[in-house]
Amino acid sequence: MKKPKPQPGLPSREQVMRFIADSPGAIGKREIAKHFGLHGAEKIALKALLKDMTDEGLVDMAPGRAFHKHGGLPRVTVLRVAAIEGDAVWAVPDRWEGAGPPPRLRVMEKGRRSALGVGERILARTEERGNGHVAHPMKTLQSSAELVIGVLVADTGPGGKPMTWLRPADKRARFDFAVGDMGDAAIGDLVRAELTGRGPATKAKVIERIGDPFAPKALSMIAIARHEIPHVFGAETLAEAETGAKLPLTPDGREDLRDLPIVAIDPIDARDHDDAVWAAPDEDAGNKGGFRAIVAIADVSFYVRPDGALDREARRRGNSVYFPDRVVPMLPETLSAGVCSLKAGEDRAAMACHLVIDRHGKVTSWRFTRALVRLRANIAYEHAQAAYDKSTSPRRKPGPQAVGQDASDPSLRWDDDIIPALQNLWACWALLAKARAARSPLDLDLPERQVILDEAGGIAEIRVRERLDSMRLIEDYMIAANVAAAKALEAKKSPVMYRIHEPPSREKLVSLKEYLETFDQSFALGQVITPAVFNRLIDGFSEDDRLPEIMQAILRSQTQAYYGPANAGHFGLALGSYAHFTSPIRRYADLIVHRALVDGYRLEVPGKAKDLPARTGLGEADAKGLSRIGEAISALERRAMEAERETIDRYVAAYLANKTGEIVAARITGVQPFGFFATVDGLGGDGLVPVSTLGNERFFYDEAARSLDSEHGRVSYTVGQRLDLRLMEANPVSGALRFELPDAPEGGFRNRPVRRDGAKKDKAGKHMVGKRGRPANIKHKGKRR
Template identity: 50%
Template sequence: MTFPDRDAILDFIRQTPSAVGKREIARAFNLKGAEREALKALLREMEEEGLLAIGPGRMLHRAGGLPRVAVLTVVSSEGARILAVPERWEGEGAPPKVLVAAAGPRGRGRAGHAGGRRERFEAGDRILARIEGEAPRHLGTIIKRLARGHAMLMGVVRKDARGNLALSPIDRRERRQWPIHHGSEVVPGELVRAELKGSGAKAAAHVTDRLGDPFQGLSLSSIAIAAKGIPHSFPEGVEADAERMGQSALGPREDWTGIPFLTIDPPDARDHDDAVWAEKDGDGWRLLVAIADVSWYVRPGSPLDRSAFDRGNSVYFPDQVVPMLPEALSAGACSLKTGTDKAALAASIRLSADGAIMGFSFHRARIRIAENLAYETAQAIMDGHADSPLKDAVLEPLWGCWRALEKARAARGPLELELPEKRVVLDTEGRVAGIAVRERLEAHRLIEDMMIAANVAAARALESRKAPVMYRCHEEPGREKLVSLKAYLDTLGVNFALGQVITPAVFNRVIDRVRDRPDIQDISEAVLRSQTQAYYAPRNTGHFGLQLGSYAHFTSPIRRYADVCVHRALVSAFRLGEGGLPDGAGDRFGAIGEHISFTERRAMEAERETLDRYIARHLADHVGEIVRARISGVKAFGFFATVADIGGDGLVPVSTLGAERFRFDEAGRFLEGAETGTRYAVGQYLDLRLEEADPATGSLRFSLPDVPPAERKGPRFRRDGRDGQKPRAPLPRRGGPPPGVRRGRRG
């Protein structure tokens, strides 16, 4: 057996169910004598590189991940549903949540039981657990209970009904307020971290960190930044390095300054990392996609590089951006703005008349942007609503090239989900002026398809040189999700056969059949939930959603570290000068892919939660009013509704529906009154009273306007023919399109 490389060691740790140390690795790979010393040195390097972390007993686990066996602290317990976090966490960001199932001796019992008897847990309890799964779906099985410790919470300080200070957790799943220890110096409105000490009625939150008032500066994103552990300040010296590198010469490059490149971006774009130009080439087209040459400024192993890797990607909020690179690069030297020559790594792509990629080459070039256009401006020019000298010479050929790419897209049949995308509109003082839906224009699709073509060309180019590739992978849905989707569609009378070969076109046909139905958005979201999560990896599994065999992210290196890896690989493979991959760097692509997949998920969660908080802030001024809402989810304990044309999810508890008993039909996803037959089903529109809007958690609460308070009693429902069974209350399933499938400009 050969000496293991970094990926082999990480794979062994991932696949081994028990704890792993140096001895176990040496045995697995049959290492002896000097090889064991070499292994020791390699493990030390992997720890310094951030690929491994050392836990108790010198046991190893992947950095940013959890060991196979870990000590956890319970943060909440509701019936059989136990959430816990690792007691020691040296990974990236906030400690991950683990959903714990307690097992009795010899594996007997069910979740929350030991030997068939329910074992009770409270916040602050400590357990030794076996960990399975990957972030963000960690599952734990209890091995044994340990001496009690302290749970960590994050929340906003508020006054309770008695006027005493209490901690209101920002996690909407945490429904209890905790009294704040009298020794904690805090004021209402502050965001804090706290230790939960004591048990039962004596439990209290002891504040450990005061994080400021997230409402004072009108920046609700600060809550998600703190809760997710997103790095938001650069290490010492990194910004100075960015300033220095940003002033460096552009180096030897091809002179493309005579080509009138355009950038087409949102009107409020904070950076411009791609530019396009096209011309007719015989029966086909020649497309140039020029991308900011970040690899020229951010060199491997530099403080800038380590900081960019740590962040993984930029995070975009309504009120601010947390950039991957310092502003001197992200908004300065690397941003493709008009007025100065810029360094670019460019793809020259030959396309057939039907948009097929016939050939490509990659170049380091010096470019000069003719104009930075907004999507709306470019569209207005092409529609004849605005004048521009660029229309005939530049925009018309771009649109012609895109029409060819559009033919290739139609032939491949990628997943097409036209779900409305919300954006928060802030006024000059940072207050919510409204919630708008992003308009989908031809200009958006043009840039998206051109970026996809460049991404495909980059992947194929690296494959042709047998160079390392950081692929963007998106696998087809698993059977369990497809069965669940079919069951849901059956209740709506929508046919979905499981025996057929599953392609994106199958889902597109479902959407086409229901396009005129009022519940099309719910069906689209159900199709979306059936898809898998996209990720980064050096092993190619294809991109199901885009129906592409080879796909890599190349077009946004200012805001994605994956693209930086691809740029460096291209620079090395095509011998384009300095800033390429160091020797052996491709061996670390597996670990890098895991890390940046994690930071991407973290960013998506933070962005989504912040949007919810801004929507809740916007609706807080309308508490008590009647709003039009659409039922988005139904459970035995009530139904969830989304405010029409705005967004934001809220619960209508079954206890507020009146004195009537309600039966929950799980397959049909509806509640039905036993006496009157009144039905509440997914997709139904109705008027609701907004009872509560909490910007700290982003949660809403509704009630039926015609049910008097006297009739709002305790939970009364039937499920599976039994009264009084109270299931746990999970969150409604939420999320955006899988990266690479979701709407947007970057493919």
């Protein structure tokens, strides 16, 4: 349908967007027409313009026919209270049709604290604050049915009567709910249920059976359901993937790199292989001591064309989500584990980043081509490290066994040129590492938990993943290619989807300063804050067992990275321009960068097929919509990270479920007025130690020091403190743990110390905590409604 021509006086799309963004109240067609002085036919044209802008995704229409910026929140909207965490009340939009997950808003209540309850609906005015939003309640609305994800369990109710309960999958949930209607579900099933009624009369009605989350290799189903992660591909998407996989792969328009010993070095349990590397000493006399390197990345843009069904689904997912028991891929396996996965001995389409590196480790030039590659080997990090170490050992003997090969293991049977290729990669990396050390990026060596499953899907082991030089090597090659992609597009004046990490805010730095003062460590706010400042701080605690807590505090002070077209640099990596280029199989942002490179370097290649769009570049529409795309995929990335973290916690809880009652070594990770949180050494997983179990003394909560101190100074519980705790509960459904002190009496202490509402601070700034009654913001697991 042909769009109507703009009428005289009709505002442009940019003017309408600016007016909506700058207006404090709800904006409808009437307000827009009045602001721009439109009358008669101009109003009709405005209606058509707003429809077009809605169809194009530039604006959304909120309930009540008010417009707001796409992906944002209306100025006034209906919210539903999703969680209450201590003093904080959090809400989400009651209706959300954005591309990413719904935003969480801090509700700024007036008067009595916690007047609102989980599930209640409010009409609120929203306000941007920092990197998020806050909500100012206007009035409470009639409650609608709340949907809860949980597992059905059998237990007793009042009077010992057998009952079915819904145990929520959210560890912040305070209650199990009595089930009034199970539908076709059975005990142990993961379900979606509707809550009706209020208070003790609340009942759960099962509206959807999702499956058995405790079946082998299925615990991730809880996170998939709770976060509504798309995990089933539609028929149209699968058909397009099959069509794309059959595209003929020829050298036409591609650089033939099949003779080079390019290798992929990945985790031993990698599900896909989208990057490979090669390096060799530079023969150019003008670059003595330097290297040439190639970072070859799967050419996903050749198979996933803009505006096709595959592209729409990839954008809806934003990224792949990795769980211990499965991966929810961004692309169907025909592509992600098939033709787009770089496998040894098979011809693959690649986007090649050619780098020239001088003897100081500086990347002096780069170029990008579409290429044809045939990898020599897919090598696990551990095998690459072992092979390189053995090849450089002074005691090695001639022959293939001396360089790490094992004839009995197919994964270690490589061509003769693999070991020289690894040695060249390490030699070139030594230069890149030198340059990295010179710019001093943020060096937070935080442990990564790894869940190892056996063949039956049971938990064989949970351990901290070892950091090897082979991992750092690949990381530095990928960073070099990512920087080159950003600078190459800047040089072409092409649109760039940057990976942005802004410096810490002053508020977070003030909080960090106050925390460090509890360690008698000064932190000057007036200095220029760079990653090197934090690195020096870390070095100062290198021999201190409190180093993990210091690094966690520094991590909390950082802003969250995001995607967008307006460059603000990458603070953590100490880089001025940075874009994700190296993982287009699993990140939509990287696919956007590949398409921009296709346009900027004119890299279109033959490869047309019926029912597939011909173009593989970015195109004008997406180039103009990078801001909107960046907002959506940033939110989807946060959703994936939260889902992955929650699932690891559930596996930890499942692993510990048969160890309840045992004493475990733990470390305090957080302190609140209602108790402290601790994690099991070497395993992770946070659990609460309720203040009710700490003793009969009154306790004081010191917010700056993040500690709970007894009245007479006999006991103090502080972030970072190590202690033995008794594991009282491990709930695989929510991932929640609960601990008590080893000598706590059964049922807790009688006059348990709690922080009362309206508690004042003493002269030292500590919250005084009363002795009477149950704290209003504590509900123990197992509490029933």
